[in-house]
């Protein structure tokens with residue numbers, strides 16, 4: 536028998552990203568990125584390693600940074616040990632993060648893999664000659680970049696707008712992951728709890744379903760009446776906004792929009808409530824305004840748990856997980872979405888970057904969904920491996 540080997544979570548993830556492994560094997564023959572550099576601004580966590588190693592197998596030079604609050608030091612160390620340039624730190628400071636983004640763009644990568652629009656928003660202001668285009672991962676990034684479409688005028692394929700990303704990650708994985716995060720942070724039960732989910736889009740649907748399956752009574756709040764009707768017909772409670780906040784033992788935002796729950800809502804929040812965010816940016820719950828409200832007597836912090844408790848002057852207390860950052864990539868031992876969902880999403884990423892690198896996509900392909908033939912190719916490959 537061989538000597539037992541000591542493996543890490545990065546190894547575990549890599550060995551379970553089967554789609555990326557087959558893509559990497561193909562790329563090492565076809566070398567679609569030979570001579571090109573890819574700049575990345577996406578969560579530096581183990582699943583991203585599997586994607587980055589796939590791109591490198593295709594011949595890419597890589598310069599990498601992360602997103603706010605989600606950079607995992609073990610991932611950074613691992614990538615550097617592989618000789619990949621990483622300019623990133625675990626920070627919630629927008630200026631520090633901005634300096635890392637600038638450092639990536641100073642290397643003038645030919646392609647960009649963006650998550651939340653941080654890199655392309657800078658390119659819109661300061662384009663350089665060799666930039667070919669790239670990909671944007673999220674809903675929030677698409678919303679942010681759309682008004683800059685004329686300035687960007689280069690192929691940017693939006694992974695979020697693939698039906699595969701919508702159902703595999705946003706609907707199925709984010710719900711499971713936010714549910715796992717609630718348990719991981721709090722070690723509290725869900726049974727009999729009243730849960731309010733703000734946003735009944737793809738992520739909200741999965742989140743509402745996961746908490747319902749865990750014996751909670753779930754309410755959904757959405758600014759779109761058609762979507763609210765869908766939630767109603769799916770069997771969720773759809774109270775008016777104020778009542779939904781007042782009744783919530785657990786309140787989750789997952790809208791992609793700012794100021795969903797603000798200091799104006801402080802009088803409504805239930806004693807003992809737990810608030811958490813699943814949306815990309817930490818602006819859905821206005822935690823800073825809570826901290827500074829004259830109605831707040833004090834803030835207690837469970838530092839190691841990444842939980843803070845807001846003490847109101849009227850005697851109520853409530854708790855915020857991960858300071859309002861995306862909970863599934865915050866706090867102790869953040870796992871993020873499931874390996875399988877990210878394997879699928881990142882296979883789309885790899886194929887879309889390959890398509891942009893090949894040329895042939897014009898500036899009309901600026902902020903457009905994943906081409907349907909790529910969706911079909913990735914779906915067939917995943918099914919083949921699952922059979």
Ligand SMILES: NC(=O)c1ccc[n+]([C@@H]2O[C@H](COP(=O)([O-])OP(=O)(O)OC[C@H]3O[C@@H](n4cnc5c(N)ncnc54)[C@H](O)[C@@H]3O)[C@@H](O)[C@H]2O)c1
Nearest residue numbers: 673674675734736737738757758759789790791792814815
């Ligand atoms: N946590 C993760 O791992 C993860 C993964 C994927 C996406 N995301 C993020 O989750 C967020 C939601 O993504 P999605 O794909 O579900 O988006 P979506 O556009 O499908 O759904 C968002 C929903 O929120 C509703 N909404 C907007 N503002 C609202 C408000 N103030 N109150 C109530 N409802 C409101 C919209 O009407 C819409 O129905 C985005 O920020 C996205 O980037 C997070």
